Amino acid sequence: MNPGSCLVDDPGVANLQLLSHAEQQDILLLQQAILESVAQGHDPLDIINEVCRLEERLLPNAVGSVMLLDEDGKLNVYAAPSVPPEGVERLRLLCPGPNSGSCGNALYRGEPVFVSDTLTDPRWADLRDLAVDFNLLACWSMPIYGAGREIIGTFALSSFERRAPTEFHHKLLEIGASIIGIVLERRREADNLRLMAKVFENSNEGILVTDAQARIVSVNPAFVSMTGYSRDEALGQTPRLLASGIHDQVFYQHMWASLLEQGHWHGEIWNRRKNGEVFPEWLSLSAVHDHNGVLSHYVGLFFDLSERKAAEARAEYLIHHDPLTDLPNRLQAKNRLNEAIARRQDDGEGVALLYVDLDNFKTINDSLGQAMGDQLLKAAAQRMQTLLQSQEMLARHGADEFLLMVPHVREPRQLTELASLLLNAFAAPFDINGQQLHSTLSIGVALAPDDGDDYDALLQKAETAVRAAKEAGRNTFRFFTGQQGGQAAEQLLIRNGLHNALLRNEFILHYQPQLDLTTGRIVGAEALVRWLHPEQGMVPPGKFIPVAEESGLIVPIGEWVLHEACRQLAQWREEGLGDLVVAVNLSGVEFKRGYLVESVTHTLARTGLPATCLELELTESMLMHDVENVISTLQRLKALGVRLSIDDFGTGYSCLSYLTRFDVDTLKIDQSFVRQLHLGDQHAAIIRAVIQMAHSLDLATIAEGVEDAEVVAFLRAHACDQAQGYFFSKPLPAEDFARFVRQYRAVL
Incomplete structure (x- = not known):
């Protein structure tokens, strides 16, 4: 089999009408990237690692892996660029069976296996500890077939979140498994080239044997089939019988020089069949010596490259069209x-x-x-x-x-x-x-x-x-025009930078302490995301947050912030830092995506943080769209035990009739009112009104933007519950925040 020919019938090309237009584009770009690597002859392992990485980009929060069968019928990891070494070691010598995970089942059943919840699915019974230790919540596996349609391994996408595959994901797995099978088959053929000198009559490749004078003494059936010459017609002739006339004398001189000096030659050559058709072939020549070291024969082994050339032409076309x-x-x-x-x-x-x-x-x-x-x-x-x-x-x-x-x-x-x-x-x-x-x-x-x-x-x-x-x-x-370009260029740079920031761990969290105004104790912190760019330094949130929201990147950024804040607070609790609450801001985009409750549930489970230690901050404008759905979401969050607050209260709709229906715990008084408190009675009246209204609804209040002692005194005098601001501390990196809490003495 010429594996390159499989690219003509690539499963990713078929049935694309089942996918959305955007998914088609992702599939075509995936094909193009893979075919380019294949066409350029990259190392098989490099190509397969790249297939894993490319598919990981199309399925965020997941890792790709390839496992191959060994001689004993057990599975071992061959490629898994994003899986840690300890995970690879845990999968060594995996025995296929009904309870041995998605890959073991794919081998055992001889069919694709899609597990949407590894923690409950019986097919993962033997690997449950692995799923828990590495947070593998879903795993989809596709058999990899060899040239003879025998299963030689599996290609899997393992997800860090529970999910079922869509038609798009099925297509990703099909394409990945098909291309990986082709690449592995091409690797096998390359290995066989070194063995072909020992293969003779039963080979599918054409073989001819000559004596020391280059007269043909034997040919195999494949030779007859490919060249059109019968055995009797070939015997006694020299290989010049097949000469196409395309190669000049210098070509043959170099071939014979290599054969005589090094004992072998291999390369691509054009020959002619009996019917006059010129065709490309891969030819391997070896000199054979007897036990005395005397040259006795030459062995030539070749296979037809016509199908491969057609496949390469198709691959080349797809790369550029x-x-x-x-x-x-x-x-x-x-x-x-x-x-x-x-x-x-x-x-x-x-x-x-x-x-x-x-x-x-x-x-x-x-x-x-x-x-x-x-x-x-x-x-x-x-x-x-x-x-x-x-x-x-x-x-x-x-x-x-x-x-x-x-x-x-x-x-x-x-x-x-x-x-x-x-x-x-x-x-x-x-x-x-x-x-x-x-x-x-x-x-x-x-x-x-x-x-x-x-x-x-x-x-x-x-x-x-x-x-x-x-x-x-x-x-x-x-x-x-230049005027168009200024703002667009800056936004483009930010957008492109954001794509890499998560991958490169460029985001960090700073924590601003929140204090109880009655006791003076630190009771919590607001987690604020910061972007530490490797070249530009600290990028202001006002610059990158709007771009992230516009591009949709705020969703993965928000998920990272939620996880990191919960993970950090859970660690601080283990270190004895105290019973603190961490507040995390949500964007409207995150709220509208529809899986906020699931994301919070998953994060709390992964980090082990009690739900009562997490507070989610929502804006008024966010809550006023699709109110009934908002109320349902808030009720589900409250059922988890999560605290809810309305951020920047007083700057949005401030619709009191709806406020009574929202199951929130805290109102945050916007810093614009707090900072202008000294400007006149109007701002003081607003703050007093918010505090009184909140208390009448059994809600707590927290004032942000507190910068001097006079404001603190005013807030205490009017029974504001909590405060945060530069008077107490600026937002601090995690290590500095922990040190601040340990050294803090109440100043009220």
Whole structure:
């Protein structure tokens, strides 16, 4: 078998219509990354480790692993780049069976196994301690097949949260297991090349044996099948019988020199069959000596590379093209644009990049279905292609976005005319399966060298410009301007940095003490996230929190904050620091995602922190959307024993009728009122009113932003329960906070 040929029938290419458009893109990008490594001939273990890492990125909070069967029928870890060594050791010599986890079951049953809860599923009975020790809460495993469809191992994704796989996850596992099987099979074939000199009549590869004068004395059936020459026709001939005429004399001289001097030669060669067809083959030649060391024979072993060449051509195509539209993909667009910029003569000509976005595509795709969306994308690509000149290149950037590279730009008017041409072309509807679909374009234009001198710079500027076009009402184009770029560039840097910050453990928590105003004791702390950038130093929360919320990254950041705050307080409790409560801020994005209660439950279970030691801070605006669902969520949190507070009270809706329905414990008086207390009676009256109202509802109050003794005295005089602020302490790193608590003496 030629394993490379499997790439033509890659399971990830089939049935993509079952997935969402975004999931299709993730699958295609995963294929592209893997196929690129395979096509470049990387080491098999490196490729398989990369497959694990790529799939881990598509399934956050999970790790990938590959286990292979040994000669005794037991499983051992072959690749698991994100699993600690102690975990790998615990899995050594795993016996397949009905209770030996997902991978043991996949081997035992000969089928994929999906376990959504390892702590209760009987199939994990023998590995329950492992699941608990390493917090493996779900595990999905797919058999890996060899060339003969025998199971040789498993590919698994193990999750740190309970979850069931979607069709997208099934496809990830199928693709991973299929590609890993191909890579392992290619490794096996490479090993066999060193053994082929000993293999003869029963080999599937063609073998010929010559005497010392290079006359053929024997051939095997595979030789006959591949070359078309019968045994009788080949005997007595020399290997020149198969010469294709493609290689020159120098090629054969080097081959014979290696064979005579080193005793062997191997490489790719083109030969000719009896019917005249020229075909590629991998040939391995060895010199055989008798017991006296005298040369007696030459052995040649070869296999047909035609299928592999076809697979490599397909792989190469997929690396550089979009399979839906057959347009160049972003990788080829990058290469071609950089080449065009490098060739640009210093004669005033420029190279432009147009970022073309199909307006309202998501609405069409969601309402009419993915199949109609795909047809629209293909039709849109074809319509744009008909308007372009030969040196201009249209590429698919992803989803509903295209890139248009235009070389030899002498003046901006060329780009204005081209953009207008594209916009006018999309005034006419598309006839897709008998339906008239209307879609316009938003176009952003960036020009080298004015806006940048490489692909990445121009892409960033063109993206900024297309956003400006969308903000202008869509169905228009905009050139990049420096004013657009300033804020966008900063946000882009922050967004890109946030992607890496979690992976690189760049986030830290500072803790600001909260004091009981009656006793003066420290009763808790507010956990405040800080970003310690390796180059920029401490990034202010006001800079990165809005970007994190806009991009959705606030969810994994919030989960990290919740876990780290609970873990730290649990540790402090073990160290005897006292009965403290840690307050964690929630964002509206986290609250709306719908699995907040599960996340809190899971975190408390993992860290061992009592629920009564955790306080979640919510804003008024967060609570006023979908009120009934909010009330249900708050009730479930309270049922856990978690404390709830409303942060920045008085700055949002402050709807008292709803406040009576929210099952909260504390109102936080916003620091804007506290800090302006000295400005007049109005702010004092607001604070008094909040305290009185809270107490009438049996709620506690805490004032934030306390910075001087006069404010403390005022708050005590009006029975405010707690306070925090720089008068007591600024937010402190964990180690400093612990030291502060141990050394603190009540000052009230």
